[in-house]
Amino acid sequence: MRSCEEPRWGWGRCDPSPILFLSLLSAAPFGLLGEETRQVSLVVIPSDVGPPENLLHIRAVGTNSTLHYVWSSLGPPAVLLVATNTPHSILSVNWSRLLSPEPDGGLMVLPKDSIQFSSALVFTRLFEFDSTNSSDTAAKPPGKPYPPYALADFSWNNITDSLDPAALNATFRGHPNHDPTRAFANGSLAFRVQAFSRSGRQAQPPRLLHTVDTCQLEVALTGVSPRGNRSLFGLEVATLGQGSDCPSLREQHSIDDEYAPAVFQLDQLVWGSLPSGFVQWRPVAFSQRQRSRESALPCQASPVYPTLAYLLPQSPIVRAFFGSQNNFCVFNLTFGASTGPGYWDQHYLSWSMLLGVGTPPVDALSPLVIGIMVVALGAPGLMLLAGGLFLLLGPKKYSEYQPIN
Numbered sequence: 001m002r003s004c005e006e007p008r009w010g011w012g013r014c015d016p017s018p019i020l021f022l023s024l025l026s027a028a029p030f031g032l033l034g035e036e037t038r039q040v041s042l043v044v045i046p047s048d049v050g051p052p053e054n055l056l057h058i059r060a061v062g063t064n065s066t067l068h069y070v071w072s073s074l075g076p077p078a079v080l081l082v083a084t085n086t087p088h089s090i091l092s093v094n095w096s097r098l099l100s101p102e103p104d105g106g107l108m109v110l111p112k113d114s115i116q117f118s119s120a121l122v123f124t125r126l127f128e129f130d131s132t133n134s135s136d137t138a139a140k141p142p143g144k145p146y147p148p149y150a151l152a153d154f155s156w157n158n159i160t161d162s163l164d165p166a167a168l169n170a171t172f173r174g175h176p177n178h179d180p181t182r183a184f185a186n187g188s189l190a191f192r193v194q195a196f197s198r199s200g201r202q203a204q205p206p207r208l209l210h211t212v213d214t215c216q217l218e219v220a221l222t223g224v225s226p227r228g229n230r231s232l233f234g235l236e237v238a239t240l241g242q243g244s245d246c247p248s249l250r251e252q253h254s255i256d257d258e259y260a261p262a263v264f265q266l267d268q269l270v271w272g273s274l275p276s277g278f279v280q281w282r283p284v285a286f287s288q289r290q291r292s293r294e295s296a297l298p299c300q301a302s303p304v305y306p307t308l309a310y311l312l313p314q315s316p317i318v319r320a321f322f323g324s325q326n327n328f329c330v331f332n333l334t335f336g337a338s339t340g341p342g343y344w345d346q347h348y349l350s351w352s353m354l355l356g357v358g359t360p361p362v363d364a365l366s367p368l369v370i371g372i373m374v375v376a377l378g379a380p381g382l383m384l385l386a387g388g389l390f391l392l393l394g395p396k397k398y399s400e401y402q403p404i405n
Contacts, residue, residue, distance in 0.1 A: 003217060006231070011096070016301070018146055025321075037062065037063070037212075038060040038061055038062045038067075038199055038212040038213070039060050039061045040055070040058070040059070040060045040061075040166045040168060040195050040196065040197050040212050041058070041060075041061075041165075042056070042058050042059075042162055042163070042165055042169070042170065042195050043056075043059075043165070044056055044057075044170070045057055045091070045093055045162050047099075048094055048095055048187050048341075049094050049099065050093045050099075050138065051228070052158055052160055053072075053074060053076070053095070053157070054073040054074065054157075054159040054172060055071075055072050055093065055098075055131055055159075055317070055325065056068070056070070056071040056072070056073060056159055056163075056170055056193060057069070057070055057071075057091055058071075058168075058193075058195045058215055059216055060068075060195070060212055060213065061087050062087060063087060063327060064085065064086070064374070065083065065084060065085055065086065065087065066083075066084045066086065066087055066088075066089045066115075067081075067082070067083050067084075067213060067357055068080070068082040068083075068084070068089070068091055069081060069082075069195070069215050069355065069377040070082070070091065070317060070321075071172070071191075071193050072154035072315070072316070072317045073106075073154075073159070073174065073191075074098075074099075074174045074315070074316045074317060075152050075314055075316050076122050076123055076124050076150075076151040076313050076315055077122070077123045077151055077156075077172060077191050078121065078122040078123070078317055078318055079119070079120065079121050079176075079217075079346040080107075080119075080120050080314040080317055080318070080321055081117070081119050081120065081121075081277045081355065082115060082117070082118045082305065082321075083115070083116045083117040083277075083357040083358070084109060084114040084115050084116060084117070085114050085116050086111070086114045089109055089110060089111065089114050089115075090109070090110055090111070091107070091108075091109055092107070092108045092110050093106065093107050094106045094107070096317055097320070098317070099316070102300070102319075103164055103182060103316045103319050103320040104319060104320060104323050104324065104346065105282065105318070105320065105323075106320035107321050107322055109315055109321075110320065111125055112404075113341045117188075117271070117276065117277055117357055118321070118322075119201075119239060119271055119277050120239065120240050120315070120317075120318045120321070120322070121161070121237060121238070121239050121241070121279070121355070122234075122237070122238040122239070122312065122313075122315045122318060123151055123191070123219075123235060123237055123238075124150070124151060124152070124236045124237070124238050124313055124330075125148040125149065125150055125151060125235070126147070126148060126149040126151060126189060126221075126233065126234075126235060127141075127145065127146075127148050127232075127233060127234035127235070127332070127334070128145070128146040128147065128149075128226065128227060128228075128231050128232070128233055129141055129142050129143035129144060129145050129228075129231065129232045129233075129234070130143045130228035130229075130230070131143035131228075131230045131231070131232045131233060131336075131337070131338035132228060132230050132338070133227055140145050140300075140302070140334075142232050142334055142336075142337070142338065143227075143228075143230075143232060143338065144301075145146060146227050146231075148361045149176055149189075150237075150313065151174075151189075151313075152265045152313035152314075153177050153178065154171065154174035154175060154176055154189070155174055155175060155176075155177050155313060156172050156174040156175065156248050157171075157172065157173045157174070158166065158170060159171075159187040166371070167193065167293065168194065168195040168196065168197060169193060169195070169307045170192075170193055170195045171190050171191065172190065172191040172192075172313065173188045173189070173191075173278055174189055174190075175187070175188050175189070176321075177405075181225075181227065182225070182277075183224055183225045183226075183227065183248065184224055184225075185225070186223045186225075186294075187221070187223030187224035187225065187347070188221075188222060188224070189219070189220075189221055189224070190218075190219070190220045190221075190222065190227040191217060191218075191219055192217070192218040192219075192220065193215060193216075193217055193294065194215060194216040194217075194218070195214070195215045196211065196212055196214065197212065197254075198212065199212065199323055199361075202216075204291050205284070205286070205291045205292075206281070206284055206291075206352055207281040208281070208282065208352065208353075208354045208361075209354075209361040209362075210354055210361065211356070211358050211361055212313065213249045213357060213358050214354050214355060214356035214361070215354075215355055215356070216352060216353070216354050216355070217352065217353050217391070218351070218352045219235065219348060219350065219351050219352075219353075220348070220349065220350040221233060221343070221348070221349040221350075222347070222348055222349075223347055223348075224244045225347075226345065226347070228303060230338060230342060230344055231343060231344065232334060232335065232337070232342065232343070233334070233335055233340075233343060233349055234332055234333055234334035234335065234338045234340070235332070235333045236330060236332050237326050237330065237332070237333065238307070238312050238329070238330045238370075239269070239304075239326040239328070239329050239330075239332055240322065240326055240327065240328060240329070241326035241328070241329045242271050242272050243272075243327070244327060245272055246305065246306055246329035247269050247270055247271045247272070247304055248269070248270055248272070248304070248305045249267065249268070249301060249303065249304050249331065250267070250268045250269075250270060251265055251266070251267055251268075252265065252266040252267075252268065253265055253266075253296065254266070254289055265279070265282065265283055266280060266281075266282055267280070267281055267282070267283055267301060268280050268360060269331070270360070276357070276358075277355075277356065277357045277359045278357075279353055279354070279355055280353065280354040280356075280360055281299070281351070281352065281353040282352075283298060283299040283300065283301070284296050284297065284298065284299055284351075285297040285298075285299050285335040285336065285349060285350060285351040286340075286348075286349070286350050286351075287336070287341045287342055287343055287345045287346060287349060288345065288346055288348060288403070289346075289348060291350070294341065295341050295345070296341070297333070297335050297336040297340070297341060297342065297349075298335075298336065298337055298352060299333060299335050300332050300333070300334050300335050301331055301332070302332040302333075303331065304329050304331040305329065305330060305331070306327065306328070306329050306330075307329065307330045308328070309324070309326055309328050312328055312330075328397070333351070335351055336349075350355070360368060
């Protein structure tokens with residue numbers, strides 16, 4: 001058994017029926033196992049044992065492979081990532097077992113021997129800090145911590161009410177079951193899931209480059225009354241390690257900030273096996289719905305560290321798919337700083353990430369930056385060339401001196 005290591009952040013803890021839906025044919029760059037086109041569908045899996053349960057299935061079918069993203073708000077919000085090497089793999093759900101105290105085997109992707117990669121993310125806690133007396137933007141924690149909100153104790157909306165199969169999106173919206181301070185009386189925490197029928201970028205920042213091999217999550221905290229005058233918020237995210245190793249957190253830097261002004265970095269969480277899963281995000285959040293440079297907040301990520309399963313709230317879908325013996329890892333995200341814009345401006349906070357399997361999308365230089373580089377590098381050369389041609393081909397000036405004969 002691995003040892004439980006303390007994170008560098010002091011506030012972290014070390015403690016059957018397949019269903020198909022309307023599909024959209026789409027094209028994308030080279031992806032997992034050489035796929036260039038996929039049929040992408042999004043559907044809510046209905047429960048056959050009681051009220052509708054919040055289980056959302058994204059299925060992206062290619063010629064030789066299938067990607068499955070299974071989102072759920074049973075327990076803490078969570079998502080499964082599963083990649084198979086067949087276009088015929090299906091999701092099978094046994095609701096009676098999934099909702100039981102021992103959900104092992106209640107959710108499967110079949111055939112099992114077609115699975116090439118699988119992992120999960122679980123969003124376990126919402127943090128809040130009082131940064132009033134904190135002037136160090138790099139401090140961890142970034143202020144005095146309030147008791148965290150356990151997302152396993154939230155009540156969530158019926159996902160069917162927000163489902164838009166044509167636009168390939170749906171929203172989980174929740175609030176605490178027990179809210180003595182009535183902080184969520186006029187607010188909510190939302191997880192908006194978006195699948196894609198083609199590659200591209202969304203209209204608003206952070207404008208992450210997506211393909212049909214990916215889906216996007218936007219986390220939005222709206223209208224919640226903070227417990228301090230200058231509260232900062234954060235998320236605890238748990239994931240499954242591959243073997244005894246945690247996923248690695250990497251940074252990519254660029255000279256181009258056209259898609260996210262003043263942000264020259266892209267963060268990636270990458271699992272080690274191939275084909276691998278990945279999570280991508282820009283280290284920026286926003287304090288206004290109109291996401292602009294003026295409302296941008298820094299997003300800081302802790303190192304990824306191992307933890308013990310019994311210290312985390314159980315996600316039924318993770319337990320159902322992977323069983324009880326797993327190696328969990330955790331990292332934390334905080335949004336904002338004690339100075340500058342913050343949640344306190346409009347009681348709004350949003351942050352986005354991209355989740356995928358295969359080769360992560362890579363930002364190329366934008367046309368604007370390429371044009372600037374061509375002008376900057378080409379102008380001196382053109383001037384030298386023009387000067388040389390002028391000296392070579394220009395009019396000749398002769399001396400007015402007349403020799404004495």
